[in-house]
Amino acid sequence: MSSSERTDRATALITGASSGIGYQYARQLAARGYDLLIVSNDAEGIANSAAEIRKQYGVRVSPLYRDLSAENAAEDLYRYCEDERLDVEVLVNNAGVFFFDDLARVDSRRIELMLRLHVRTTTLLCHYFGRSMQARGRGYILNMSSMSAWMPFPGISVYAATKSYLRTLSLAIRNELYDRGVRVTAVCPGAVATGLYNLSERYQRLALRLGIMMTPERLARKGLRALFSGRRRTVPGFVNRVFVPLAGLIPGPIVRLIKRKAKFYRYGR
Numbered sequence: 508m509s510s511s512e513r514t515d516r517a518t519a520l521i522t523g524a525s526s527g528i529g530y531q532y533a534r535q536l537a538a539r540g541y542d543l544l545i546v547s548n549d550a551e552g553i554a555n556s557a558a559e560i561r562k563q564y565g566v567r568v569s570p571l572y573r574d575l576s577a578e579n580a581a582e583d584l585y586r587y588c589e590d591e592r593l594d595v596e597v598l599v600n601n602a603g604v605f606f607f608d609d610l611a612r613v614d615s616r617r618i619e620l621m622l623r624l625h626v627r628t629t630t631l632l633c634h635y636f637g638r639s640m641q642a643r644g645r646g647y648i649l650n651m652s653s654m655s656a657w658m659p660f661p662g663i664s665v666y667a668a669t670k671s672y673l674r675t676l677s678l679a680i681r682n683e684l685y686d687r688g689v690r691v692t693a694v695c696p697g698a699v700a701t702g703l704y705n706l707s708e709r710y711q712r713l714a715l716r717l718g719i720m721m722t723p724e725r726l727a728r729k730g731l732r733a734l735f736s737g738r739r740r741t742v743p744g745f746v747n748r749v750f751v752p753l754a755g756l757i758p759g760p761i762v763r764l765i766k767r768k769a770k771f772y773r774y775g776r
């Protein structure tokens with residue numbers, strides 16, 4: 508199965524498309540001819556993204572304001588698509604949040620929000636839309652995991668665990684849906700220059716120049732290429748691919764030594 512320029516009215520649903528990587532997925536899917544349904548928790552931000560993409564690509568773009576960490580978020584979104592008779596051919600589960608803190612220290616509401624957004628809602632969206640896609644015999648699901656899926660490190664315990672869950676989930680459902688014409692890909696980036704960790708623009712520019720970070724445009728291009736060529740997973744960036752098998756080999760005492768010494772770990776303490 509491959510996707511080129513589309514002529515029918517298939518829809519791509521992208522969560523968290525008001526900014527960063529999700530916005531780039533939305534633009535690039537519009538460039539491929541998909542109509543879009545884009546969702547975020549910021550009414551003005553998602554409406555602005557929709558207006559810009561509509562103007563640039565001339566496709567139909569519907570912005571939807573939803574808190575995807577809410578209890579029935581996935582079911583609501585699925586029902587909305589049914590009511591609007593949207594033929595969702597591509598589902599991009601991208602919405603995400605980040606915090607850096609110890610599990611025992613952080614406000615429990617932040618933990619709950621991350622678990623609901625990354626795990627509960629994403630899983631149920633895969634369930635509902637995966638079911639329709641398999642009935643139709645065609646579809647694509649892209650789940651945003653992360654290189655941190657292989658990095659059970661202090662400060663990112665919940666984030667890394669949820670991204671590891673998404674990596675595993677994606678691989679399993681890929682094999683459940685493959686013979687029904689549905690492709691599932693986990694995208695596992697290292698650092699991408701977005702607002703996710705509130706890194707200043709100056710440091711982002713430096714990290715981009717040093718090749719430590721990737722632009723969201725480039726990441727989205729690589730993610731979609733992997734999705735439409737039916738790959739199970741992509742870890743964009745050579746250095747990231749080299750680091751992945753090494754991350755789990757770092758001994759606990761070294762991890763704890765870095766934690767004690769690292770300046771970034773002391774911020775906000």
Ligand SMILES: NC(=O)C1=CN([C@@H]2O[C@H](COP(=O)(O)OP(=O)(O)OC[C@H]3O[C@@H](n4cnc5c(N)ncnc54)[C@H](OP(=O)(O)O)[C@@H]3O)[C@@H](O)[C@H]2O)C=CC1
Pocket residue numbers: 522523524525526527528529546547548549552553573574575576601602603604624651652653654695696697698699700701702703
């Ligand atoms: N940046 C990076 O280095 C990496 C990012 N990733 C993953 O990529 C994905 C996108 O992140 P990125 O683009 O960097 O970050 P951004 O902060 O730029 O984008 C996050 C998106 O998620 C949306 N979102 C957050 N909370 C909710 C919510 N409760 N309901 C609905 N939408 C929500 C935000 O919308 P709004 O604020 O408008 O609600 C925003 O559109 C995330 O899943 C992240 O974990 C993975 C690896 C590396």
Ligand SMILES: N[C@@H](C=O)C(=O)O
Pocket residue numbers: 605652653654655696697698699703
């Ligand atoms: N930088 C990424 C981890 O490796 C992320 O934010 O997920």
